[in-house]
Amino acid sequence: MSTTKRPDPRLIRTDDSWLTLPNPHGVPVELCAGPDVPIESAAVDELLTVLETEQTLRTLAAATPGLDVEPRIDRVVCTPDFHKGAGIPIGTVLRTAGALIPQAVGNDINCGMRVEATSLTVEQVRPHLDRLEGHLRHLFFEGGRRIGLTPAHREGLLREGLPGLLDAGVPTGSQGAWAQVTAADLDGAVLHAAGHPAASAEGFRDWITSGGAGGGGTSYDSIIGSVGGGNHFAELQYVSRVHDGAAAYAWGLVPGRVVTMVHTGSLSLGHQANATGQDQARALWPKGVPAPRNRILPMLLDEAGAARREKYLTAFANAANFAIGNRFFLALMMRAGLAAVAGEVDARLVYESPHNLLWPAGDGTVVHRKGATPAGPPDAATPFGEPVIVPGSMGAPSHLLRGLGNARALHSACHGAGRSVPRGSAARGSDAELDAFLEEFRVVTPLNHRDPAVAGRRDIIEAWRRDLKQEAPWAYKEVGAVVQSLESAGVAMPVAELRPLLTVKG
Numbered sequence: 001m002s003t004t005k006r007p008d009p010r011l012i013r014t015d016d017s018w019l020t021l022p023n024p025h026g027v028p029v030e031l032c033a034g035p036d037v038p039i040e041s042a043a044v045d046e047l048l049t050v051l052e053t054e055q056t057l058r059t060l061a062a063a064t065p066g067l068d069v070e071p072r073i074d075r076v077v078c079t080p081d082f083h084k085g086a087g088i089p090i091g092t093v094l095r096t097a098g099a100l101i102p103q104a105v106g107n108d109i110n111c112g113m114r115v116e117a118t119s120l121t122v123e124q125v126r127p128h129l130d131r132l133e134g135h136l137r138h139l140f141f142e143g144g145r146r147i148g149l150t151p152a153h154r155e156g157l158l159r160e161g162l163p164g165l166l167d168a169g170v171p172t173g174s175q176g177a178w179a180q181v182t183a184a185d186l187d188g189a190v191l192h193a194a195g196h197p198a199a200s201a202e203g204f205r206d207w208i209t210s211g212g213a214g215g216g217g218t219s220y221d222s223i224i225g226s227v228g229g230g231n232h233f234a235e236l237q238y239v240s241r242v243h244d245g246a247a248a249y250a251w252g253l254v255p256g257r258v259v260t261m262v263h264t265g266s267l268s269l270g271h272q273a274n275a276t277g278q279d280q281a282r283a284l285w286p287k288g289v290p291a292p293r294n295r296i297l298p299m300l301l302d303e304a305g306a307a308r309r310e311k312y313l314t315a316f317a318n319a320a321n322f323a324i325g326n327r328f329f330l331a332l333m334m335r336a337g338l339a340a341v342a343g344e345v346d347a348r349l350v351y352e353s354p355h356n357l358l359w360p361a362g363d364g365t366v367v368h369r370k371g372a373t374p375a376g377p378p379d380a381a382t383p384f385g386e387p388v389i390v391p392g393s394m395g396a397p398s399h400l401l402r403g404l405g406n407a408r409a410l411h412s413a414c415h416g417a418g419r420s421v422p423r424g425s426a427a428r429g430s431d432a433e434l435d436a437f438l439e440e441f442r443v444v445t446p447l448n449h450r451d452p453a454v455a456g457r458r459d460i461i462e463a464w465r466r467d468l469k470q471e472a473p474w475a476y477k478e479v480g481a482v483v484q485s486l487e488s489a490g491v492a493m494p495v496a497e498l499r500p501l502l503t504v505k506g
Helices: 041-050 053-063 122-141 151-160 162-167 202-208 210-215 245-250 267-284 306-342 431-440 458-470 479-488
Strands: 018-020 029-032 072-083 090-097 112-121 233-242 257-264 347-354 357-360 365-370 372-374 387-390 398-403 412-414 492-504
Touching: 041 072, 041 090, 053 072, 072 412, 072 479, 090 372, 112 122, 112 306, 112 387, 122 233, 122 257, 122 306, 122 492, 151 162, 151 202, 151 306, 162 306, 202 210, 202 267, 202 306, 233 245, 233 306, 245 492, 257 306, 257 492, 267 306, 306 347, 347 372, 347 387, 365 372, 387 412, 387 479, 398 479, 412 479, 431 458, 479 492
Parallel strands: 029 072
Antiparallel strands: 018 029, 072 090, 090 365, 112 257, 112 347, 233 257, 233 492, 357 365, 372 412, 387 398, 398 492
16 A cells, blocks of 8 residues: 555646545545645545445436435545545545435544643643553543443433433442533533434433443443544643634643543444444335445435434434543543542533534535544634644644634544554554654553563563554654645644643553
8 A cells, every 4th residue: 555745646736735536427526635745545546436426326316216406426525634444535525415425424423532621731740640640541441430320311412412411410429530520511611512412312222221220220331431442542632832822722722731632432332323324225225226336325315215314313313422422421531530640620621523424404415524523614602713623643742723614625624644554554563663652652551561460471562562553653644744734725724732641542
């Protein structure tokens, strides 16, 4: 798989910040990427395969006469972190008319970011990192999270998001993550959406009643409060540089301020919801029409498919709501770790932003984002522009930007640096590079590699090292070039740079 600064010959650079991809389907496709951002050839291959869905939509239209809106792919935009995914590239924003495409969101529905600014400074926290590492390992991996939920909590979360969860109240005598909830957690909070209302949560009844909570009691499970795998994380950072003083001040960011950043999604609930979407799309597929070669099955926005489409969208909303709650609890766990070593901690939500969602509009169009984040213009809720959260690779700086609402970019930005080396290849990376990285940076994982009993198990340590290599800095693009692309393209403007102190990886 080639990754190079030399442009793929199929891409045509239209200016310093944009490339276009001619294709036989006539779909407008543009990539936001400056000359210093590498483009993965395999991702271009994958995108061209995705564009075959335009022909699929024409086939569906021919088999479904009388549609109010001609189904089509209206426009595709790829963000600077564009790289190969599982069927649809990460960093793809796809706008359709007359149809929606479950696979254009994927399994990890509402994967996203939550950033909180704490009341602590880096000078207050840095001396306690050894103790903090132990507390965080206990909270995240050794039973310390203690997130007790009643069926009312679970159903409220799945149907209404954070309001539904918190309306059920904090359980009496709560410990762990719950103990960090404050009355201000929703007051004045700025979220892309606090929840996605759903009429039902019946598709997840097993989770609602899990742990024997069917009778109304409090129970615990291993799902809520999980970081997840891959590039998901919870990270402790501090503000190292401010680019836009007015916006940074409004967001509670000053140099030296300690910040927490959480990146995770809907876990197994998202997989279940996406499977529901696939099942409903297959059930709606016209008899006698061959399945598409790329296996991407759209769902028409017609009356005949309304019931099956609603079944998917309900499960979709449930999973999206779960993801918001999961990030909320992970942030509380970070607060709990800080409180254990530095005393009382106040935290203020900077922003909570999704990556993998779809946005239906009243005109029959649907914007799908997979591994891309909204970057809307200034409005009453976000007067400086919608906050855009762009993490770097593990150990690298992250960036907060303000969205400019660029229509050419479909009001979208990247959700990170993006991979430059596929996972399998990254796992074979240099041991010397990994050793040098671990010497400089602190990674909290379920396995404590400093424990003598663990360090003596060569098989366990080697497996742990392979996993870390897949998320190591050399596996990702340079985040500075990615951020520069967003700025040059008029997509988002930098507000603050955040440097990491430690990262929690599942």
